[in-house]
Amino acid sequence: MGEVCLTRRKAEFVFEILARENSRMLLAFLRTIVDDPATIDDLYQETMLVAWRRLEEVDLSKPFGPWLRGVAGKLVLAHYRKQKALPSFWSEEVLAHIEGQFRAISIRAGDTWEEKIIALHECVEALSTAHRQAIRGRYFRGLSVEELADLLETSVDACKKRLVRARKLLAECLTRKKVFSASGDFQ
Amino acid sequence: MNDDYDQASEVADERVVHGLLLSLAVDSEEANNRRIERLLLRLQQDASRGTSPSLPGTPLVQGRSNLKWLAVTGVMAASLVLGMSLWRRPPAKQGAEARLLVHGAGVQLFGVGGDLLSFPIPGQTADLISGQTIQTPRTIDSAEIVYEDGTKVELSGDTTVTLARTKHGAKGIYVVSGLIQADVSPQPPDLPLLIRTSTATLEVLGTSLGVDVDDSSTQLEVASGLVSMTRRSDGERIEVAAGQLATVTEASGIPFNSKTFPSLPYAWSVDFEEGLPSGWWAGQRIETETGWAVLAAGDGHGRENNIAVTTQNAWREGQHGLFNLSDDSVLHVRFRQQRVAPLRLMLVTRAYPPGNGRRGVNLYYEDSSWNAHLASKTWHTISVPLSETSYFGKRGNFENGKQKLEGLAAFTVQFTSMNQEIGLTVDRIWVTR
Structure with missing residues (x-):
C-alpha cells in the first residue's frame, strides 16, 4: 500500500516537463502550417498524445523540439491528405525552411518561447504606420481581412497584399536581428 | 534553381512570421498552462479507460484521487518547469537556501523531482533549496520562508511558490498563485531579489511588499522602498514606490501605471x-x-x-x-x-x-x-x-x-x-x- 512507481512517475514527470517546455513552440509551428484554429487544437493534442506514447523512442540527450515538430509534421500531412487538399505553400523546400527557422529560434537566448521571439515586437513597432496597423488589426485585434479592409478604408485585395508585404518586412527584420537564419544557411 | 530556392524561403519565412504573430497574440503563457492541464487530464482519462496502454492508469500515490494528483502535480510541475526555465538550475553545491517555517497544518513541500518531501505540521521547520515548491492549504496562517540575510517571505493560504536562484546567484521566487508578503533585507545592487509570476517580473533591492497572483494578473503593493515591475508580455517596465500599487495583466501594449491605494470604508x-x-x-x-x-x-x-x-x-x-x-x-x-x-x-x-x-x-x-x-x-x-x-x-x-x-x-x-x-x-x- 502507498508504494510509488518510480519509473512511471519519472516518465510522467519528464514528459510533463518536455510538454511544457515545447508547448508554445509546437503551437507556433502548427499555426505556421495550418490555418484552421480547431484543426490546430486537434493536431496539438494528437501530437502530444503520440509523443507520450512514443516517449521511450526519444533520445533525451538531443533537443526534443525537432522530434516533436517531426511528429506534428507527419500528422499535419496526414490531415491534409485526408482532406485531399494540400495548402498552396506546401512543398518539401518550404517545410525544410520552416524547420530551419524554428531551429534557429530555438537556439536563441531566452528561457521562454516569448523571450526567444521578443524581437518580433520590436520589428512590428519598426514597421510603417500602414503596415503596423494592418498587423495589429489582423493579429492582435483578431479582425478578419474584410473587417480590417473596412477599418483601413481599402479593398480586401489591397488589404491582403498589405499584410503579405508587412509579413515579409517582419521576416527581413527578424533576419537582421538574427532571430531567423538567412536563407543560405539551410543550403 | 536558386530562384525556386529563394521563393521557397520567402514563402516559408512569411508563414513562420504568421505563426509567430499568432503565437504572440493568441497563445499566452496562462492559456498555454490551461492547455497543458487539459492535455494531462486527457492522458489520465485515456489511461483510466485503457485507451492509452503505455500510460499508467492509477494515481502515483495510492489514496489520493487522480484529479487531486493531477492538480498538485500540475501546479508543482508548472512552477517547477517555469521556475527552472526562468532561472538556471540550482548551483552544484546544494546547501540550504532558506528555512521554511510552518505555521498552519497542511503545508506541502515538493522536491526538485516532484516528489512530496514532507507534510509538515505547525511548528515544523525545513531546509529549502532551489527548485523546491511550497504549497500552502486554504487556511489563514500558513508558512514563512526565511533567508540567512533576514529576508522574510510570508505565504498566505492557497499559495504556491517555487524557490529559485538566478544564474548570477540572486535570490528568486516564482509565485504560481496566491499572496505573498515580503520583507526584503538590502540586496547587493547588482543582484536584486527576483519575484516572477506568469505575467510580471519584480526586482527588489530591499523593501516591504505584497504580491497577489492569479491566473491572469499580478498585483504589487509596495509598503517601503522601490520595486521595479516588468510586464512580461511586452517588456514594459515601471517603478513602483512606497505607498503605491500596480497591476499587470496578460494584455500587452496597454499603458500600466502605479497608483495610490484606494481608501477603504469604516462601515x-x-x-x-x-x-x-x-x-x-x-x-x-x-x-x-x-x-x-x-x-x-x-x-x-x-x-x-x-x-x-x-x-x-x-x-x-x-x-x-x-x-x-x-x-x-x-x-x-x-x-x-x-x-x-x-x-x-x-x-x-x-x-x-x-x-x-x-x-x-x-x-x-x-x-x-x-x-x-x-x-x-x-x-x-x-x-x-x-x-x-x-x-x-x-x-x-x-x-x-x-x-x-x-x-x-x-x-x-x-x-x-x-x-x-x-x-x-x-x-x-x-x-x-
Missing part, C-alpha cells in the same frame, strides 16, 4: 440576502424563516477552529480589505446556536495603507456571555468594541491588552465555534463607528 455589512460574496471562505448559505443566513461549516482544510463562518479574504479578492479599523469601531454579529460551545471572533488585519509603520495582527475576541441567550430559534446580537481585544498576535505569539487600531484594515472576519458542531448560524455581520 461594512454583509447579510447574505443577495448570496455569498465572491471568494467566501467557510459557511453554507441557508434559507431561514427570516431570510438568508450562513451556517458555520468546516473549510475542509484546517485542523483546528474549523467549524466557522469565515468571510472572503478581501485582500486576495482584489479589494485590499473589508473595512478600515479605528479605535471606536464596533463589530456586530447577529447569530443563533443550538448548543453551548466556546465562541471566538477573529479579525485578520493588515497595515493599511501599507507603509504606515503598522504590522498586521490577528485580533481575537472571546466572551463566555455570548452563550447566555441560548435559544435555538432566536437571533441574538453581540456588539464588540474592537478596541476591547481579548488578545492579539500571530502564530502563537499572543499578547493581552488593547491594540491600537488606527492604520489597520480587516481583510478576513471569522466567527467560530472552534471544533464543535453547534448549529452556529449567522444572519448578519456589520461594522459601525
Whole structure:
C-alpha cells in the first residue's frame, strides 16, 4: 500500500516537463502550417498524445523540439491528405525552411518561447504606420481581412497584399536581428 | 534553381512570421498552462479507460484521487518547469537556501523531482533549496520562508511558490498563485531579489511588499522602498514606490501605471440576502424563516477552529480589505446556536495603507456571555468594541491588552465555534463607528 512507481512517475514527470517546455513552440509551428484554429487544437493534442506514447523512442540527450515538430509534421500531412487538399505553400523546400527557422529560434537566448521571439515586437513597432496597423488589426485585434479592409478604408485585395508585404518586412527584420537564419544557411 | 530556392524561403519565412504573430497574440503563457492541464487530464482519462496502454492508469500515490494528483502535480510541475526555465538550475553545491517555517497544518513541500518531501505540521521547520515548491492549504496562517540575510517571505493560504536562484546567484521566487508578503533585507545592487509570476517580473533591492497572483494578473503593493515591475508580455517596465500599487495583466501594449491605494470604508455589512460574496471562505448559505443566513461549516482544510463562518479574504479578492479599523469601531454579529460551545471572533488585519509603520495582527475576541441567550430559534446580537481585544498576535505569539487600531484594515472576519458542531448560524455581520 502507498508504494510509488518510480519509473512511471519519472516518465510522467519528464514528459510533463518536455510538454511544457515545447508547448508554445509546437503551437507556433502548427499555426505556421495550418490555418484552421480547431484543426490546430486537434493536431496539438494528437501530437502530444503520440509523443507520450512514443516517449521511450526519444533520445533525451538531443533537443526534443525537432522530434516533436517531426511528429506534428507527419500528422499535419496526414490531415491534409485526408482532406485531399494540400495548402498552396506546401512543398518539401518550404517545410525544410520552416524547420530551419524554428531551429534557429530555438537556439536563441531566452528561457521562454516569448523571450526567444521578443524581437518580433520590436520589428512590428519598426514597421510603417500602414503596415503596423494592418498587423495589429489582423493579429492582435483578431479582425478578419474584410473587417480590417473596412477599418483601413481599402479593398480586401489591397488589404491582403498589405499584410503579405508587412509579413515579409517582419521576416527581413527578424533576419537582421538574427532571430531567423538567412536563407543560405539551410543550403 | 536558386530562384525556386529563394521563393521557397520567402514563402516559408512569411508563414513562420504568421505563426509567430499568432503565437504572440493568441497563445499566452496562462492559456498555454490551461492547455497543458487539459492535455494531462486527457492522458489520465485515456489511461483510466485503457485507451492509452503505455500510460499508467492509477494515481502515483495510492489514496489520493487522480484529479487531486493531477492538480498538485500540475501546479508543482508548472512552477517547477517555469521556475527552472526562468532561472538556471540550482548551483552544484546544494546547501540550504532558506528555512521554511510552518505555521498552519497542511503545508506541502515538493522536491526538485516532484516528489512530496514532507507534510509538515505547525511548528515544523525545513531546509529549502532551489527548485523546491511550497504549497500552502486554504487556511489563514500558513508558512514563512526565511533567508540567512533576514529576508522574510510570508505565504498566505492557497499559495504556491517555487524557490529559485538566478544564474548570477540572486535570490528568486516564482509565485504560481496566491499572496505573498515580503520583507526584503538590502540586496547587493547588482543582484536584486527576483519575484516572477506568469505575467510580471519584480526586482527588489530591499523593501516591504505584497504580491497577489492569479491566473491572469499580478498585483504589487509596495509598503517601503522601490520595486521595479516588468510586464512580461511586452517588456514594459515601471517603478513602483512606497505607498503605491500596480497591476499587470496578460494584455500587452496597454499603458500600466502605479497608483495610490484606494481608501477603504469604516462601515461594512454583509447579510447574505443577495448570496455569498465572491471568494467566501467557510459557511453554507441557508434559507431561514427570516431570510438568508450562513451556517458555520468546516473549510475542509484546517485542523483546528474549523467549524466557522469565515468571510472572503478581501485582500486576495482584489479589494485590499473589508473595512478600515479605528479605535471606536464596533463589530456586530447577529447569530443563533443550538448548543453551548466556546465562541471566538477573529479579525485578520493588515497595515493599511501599507507603509504606515503598522504590522498586521490577528485580533481575537472571546466572551463566555455570548452563550447566555441560548435559544435555538432566536437571533441574538453581540456588539464588540474592537478596541476591547481579548488578545492579539500571530502564530502563537499572543499578547493581552488593547491594540491600537488606527492604520489597520480587516481583510478576513471569522466567527467560530472552534471544533464543535453547534448549529452556529449567522444572519448578519456589520461594522459601525
